[in-house]
Structure formats: C-alpha cells, structure tokens
Amino acid sequence: MGIQKCCYKTCSTVQLSHYLQANDVYKAFVAAAPVVDWALYDTAYTERYLGLPKEQETAYKMGSILTYAKNLPSDRCRLLIIHGGKDENVHFLHTSNLLTQLNKMGKPYSFGVGSILVINLFSFV
Numbered sequence: 001m002g003i004q005k006c007c008y009k010t011c012s013t014v015q016l017s018h019y020l021q022a023n024d025v026y027k028a029f030v031a032a033a034p035v036v037d038w039a040l041y042d043t044a045y046t047e048r049y050l051g052l053p054k055e056q057e058t059a060y061k062m063g064s065i066l067t068y069a070k071n072l073p074s075d076r077c078r079l080l081i082i083h084g085g086k087d088e089n090v091h092f093l094h095t096s097n098l099l100t101q102l103n104k105m106g107k108p109y110s111f112g113v114g115s116i117l118v119i120n121l122f123s124f125v
Helices: 008-019 043-050 057-062 065-071 092-105
Strands: 002-006 028-032 079-084 110-114
Touching (some): 065 092, 079 092
Parallel strands (some): 002 028, 028 079, 079 110
C-alpha cells in the first residue's frame, strides 16, 4: 500500500513518510509536484496563512519538506518524485531543491518528469 498526493498535499505525504519509516502498512510514497518551500510558493496564498516570511521564519521552516528530508527512509524504492515540465502551479525549482537535498544526504528516490501539467498521477504523461 502506498500514498500518492499532488502539490500541497505532497508536503504532507513527504512529511508523513518520515513518521512511517518502520510502518508495515505503507511501503511507498509518490510526491507529485511537491511544494518544498512555502517562501517560493504563491505569496497571496502563503502569506494569508503563514504571514510574511521574515516575520514567521519558524512557520516557514516547519512547513518546508527540506526540514524533514533527513528523516525520510533510507531504503530503496520507497519514494517516487514526479513533476510536470509545464506545471504552472508549483515551479520546478521546488522539486529541484528537494532532489538536491536528497542527493546531499544520500537518500534514495526515483524521479520522473512529464511534459504536461501534473494534476494527478493518472494525467502524468
């Protein structure tokens, strides 16, 4: 059994996956177009709920997947990250930053990029 989410919900998926490392129920996680850093996301949305980044540094840090990346499983075939090349909602920089962090920590993952906007796993082509 696995968990698959897109965009904002991907944050929850990746953050959740570190809590479930030893869990026997969930074996795999799919993160589609992850919002990795709220400071890089649409300010009208993020500032409405989190406030200004300079005033709410802790909230932005706690909401960042990068804060939890060290806790992701170290075993192979647990995390698939996908992103659409034409995604207008979540810039590819989010995924790039996550991949960079995972590489620095030696965390295994699988990665795929599609040519269309990622709306859900089934539209990823």
